[in-house]
Amino acid sequence: MTEHRVSYTLDSTLETVDSAEQTAGRIAVEAGFGEDEVMQISMAVREAAVNAVLHGNAYDPGKKVKLEFETTGGDLVITIRDQGKGLDPAKIPDPLAPENLMKTSGRGIFLIRSFMDEVQIYPSLTGTEIKLVKHVPGAPGGGKEASQ
Amino acid sequence: MSMKTSTRQVDGVTIVDCSGRITLGEGSVILRDQVRELLSKGQKKILLNLAEVTYIDSSGIGELVSAFTTVRNQGGELKLLNLTKKVHDLLQITKLYTVFDVKEEETAAVKAFK
Numbered sequence: 001m002t003e004h005r006v007s008y009t010l011d012s013t014l015e016t017v018d019s020a021e022q023t024a025g026r027i028a029v030e031a032g033f034g035e036d037e038v039m040q041i042s043m044a045v046r047e048a049a050v051n052a053v054l055h056g057n058a059y060d061p062g063k064k065v066k067l068e069f070e071t072t073g074g075d076l077v078i079t080i081r082d083q084g085k086g087l088d089p090a091k092i093p094d095p096l097a098p099e100n101l102m103k104t105s106g107r108g109i110f111l112i113r114s115f116m117d118e119v120q121i122y123p124s125l126t127g128t129e130i131k132l133v134k135h136v137p138g139a140p141g142g143g144k145e146a147s148q
Numbered sequence: 149m150s151m152k153t154s155t156r157q158v159d160g161v162t163i164v165d166c167s168g169r170i171t172l173g174e175g176s177v178i179l180r181d182q183v184r185e186l187l188s189k190g191q192k193k194i195l196l197n198l199a200e201v202t203y204i205d206s207s208g209i210g211e212l213v214s215a216f217t218t219v220r221n222q223g224g225e226l227k228l229l230n231l232t233k234k235v236h237d238l239l240q241i242t243k244l245y246t247v248f249d250v251k252e253e254e255t256a257a258v259k260a261f262k
Contacts, residue, residue: 014173050172096243104210111206114241
């Protein structure tokens with residue numbers, strides 16, 4: 001797996017969400033993931049971008065979304081950072097709880113966690129950074145545990 | 149590919165053939181407007197044919213939940229037909245598969261409406 005890093009600074013728009021999803025899919029293909037994993041990665045990035053644009057930056061044209069892809073050591077590492085107020089992971093309701101099952105929102109982080117091997121959320125007063133890791137099957141170093 | 153819908157009537161049931169992506173923004177809005185329009189016409193037996201839906205995100209899932217609840221609250225029924233593997237898997241992991249009445253064959257689905 002060739003190691004490289006690419007980053008994008010994007011506006012807080014719905015176009016950013018689509019662009020992030022498409023870029024993630026392309027990079028996942030280039031990294032050697034299969035069809036199902038490409039779909040999972042692109043959806044996880046889409047959901048993270050939705051959170052950044054809607055809930056983080058709240059469509060504020062003055063705030064940007066930073067998206068970074070890094071392939072290293074058999075892992076695809078994706079970082080999405082917004083400039084919002086900060087998402088507290090502890091306050092995210094469980095969408096599988098009976099009382100939440102019929103809610104019309106609140107499944108984004110759950111889907112991200114379902115599709116990626118590792119998910120770390122770093123909230124701060126100046127924004128939220130979410131780091132997504134997917135191990136490339138069969139790659140040298142793939143499947144290793146990343147540090148927290 | 150953006151979301152498209154078309155409707156047809158079979159034995160008192162409105163079948164909504166959906167195609168494309170049910171995602172945040174246009175796709176979800178189109179589905180929402182379609183269901184509201186049917187309800188406003190008194191068409192409360194709705195079968196969503198998702199055979200040609202290529203992609204759905206968490207907003208799209210939320211829109212399906214909203215449609216299901218809205219129709220039920222107005223005394224109607226909404227069922228899902230012909231899920232692709234992707235949509236099927238998403239409804240499984242979100243535990244919604246058993247909430248929705250999911251059908252695999254159109255004729256049987258139409259007959260299943262009360």
